[in-house]
Amino acid sequence: MADQIMSTDVDLLSYVDPTMEKSDLTTVKDKFRDRVALAGGISSAVTLFGDSREGIRKAVHTAVQQLGPRGFILAPVSSLTPDTPWSSVETMIEAWKEVRD
16 A cells, blocks of 8 residues: 555555554555655554553664654554553653654
């Protein structure tokens, strides 16, 4: 679908989920580089609900390294819900601060 998306005037591809089957963040970045911004990189359901603090931290670092630094918005896929563990959200933000520059 990358070619179809790039043939439109789309500026942002949301919900880039690293846990989806056949989803390789480096390949996604290479396909859209400098043409379409990407948002996502962290699975709410898998990472924020099921991973340890270190697992969340690693997922953030991987997402930023593979999808960033430009044209990338770190965001949970698909959303944060009221039952998302707040400690996981805080860990995600702390890890982003470690790699944001």
